[in-house]
Amino acid sequence: MSFSEPRILGVVNISRDSFSDGGVHLEPAEAIEHAIRLARDGAHAIDLGAASSNPDAMPVPPEEEIRRLQPVVARLAAEHIPVSIDSTRLETQRWALGCGIAYLNDIRGFPNPVIYPNLAQASCQLIVMHSIQRDAKASVVDSDPNTIVQSVESFFDQRIGTLESAGITRKRIIIDPGMGYFLGSNPESSLAVLRAIPQLKRRFGLPLMVCVSRKSFLRKLTERGLAEIGAATLAAELDAASHGSDYIRTHDVRALRDALKVWSALGADRH
Secondary structure, three states, rough: OOOOEEEEEEEOOOOOOOOOOOOOOHHHHHHHHHHHHHHHHOOOEEEEEEOOOOOOOOOOOOHHHHHHHHHHHHHHOOOOOOEEEEEOOOOOOEEEEEEOOOOOEEEEOOOOOHHHHHHHHHEEEEEOOOOOOOOOOOOOOOOOOOOHHHHHHHHHHHHHHHHHOOOOOOHEEEOOOOOOOHHOOOOHHHHHHHOOOOHHHEEEEEEEEEEEOOOOOHHHHHHHOOOOOHHHHHHHHHHHHHHHOOOOOOOOHHOOOOOHHHHHHHHOOOO
16 A cells, blocks of 8 residues: 655634534634644645535625635735635635635535636636535435446546636646535445545546545444544545545644654555
8 A cells, every 4th residue: 555645734614504613713813723723733724614515504605704714814824824715605716816825625616617717817726626416515415336436537527628628727626526425425435435546546637635524424434423533534534645645634634644644654664
């Protein structure tokens, strides 16, 4: 089993109803403090989201997203900490592009061509995520583990081609196959896609991001709650790293960074 050390994106949810930490970092000072802590723990960038994809979450208008994000983005820029903005709202995305962000993350995979001229003129990396819902929420739907990888490949074939045709250079694209409810309610669908990481990397030749952190499929597999899901998350993250994931988006940066250091040190002397 090969090992490559991925870049880490630390998750900071500035929202009321995110499934794992809703309301915890809603105030700017709390979000800033947490983001700086994650950066010190080893995060390459901080992924900020001001609206939850939780199936039960209330919609957040773009002006409220921007209000929540603005002071945090400004402070992280002053600290020279790279920022990723996670949003599906066109107004929020346009605002983010004007802030000099490092990454723009859309869980729908940038489906709206209205934003394509703005994306083409920008320089940030674009995280193009697959979901079976094709929506801004991870609704609970069934999927077939035997065909989910083909579904992911078909989505990226179409979406990457569309983005390139709009003048967005391929080298700016990072693919994210989705995990948990974004792949369906059956844990086997997430496991099938994790096993297919090498296949997806070979097929598309693009950097790949994985976010298994605290996901529903791990909670179902282990029959553990959110407070006890850290070990399962770390196991899945290390597996993703061992199979070539280039980026891992996580809530617990310190645990992943420490585990990667140990795994790297152990692998250095193996033959």
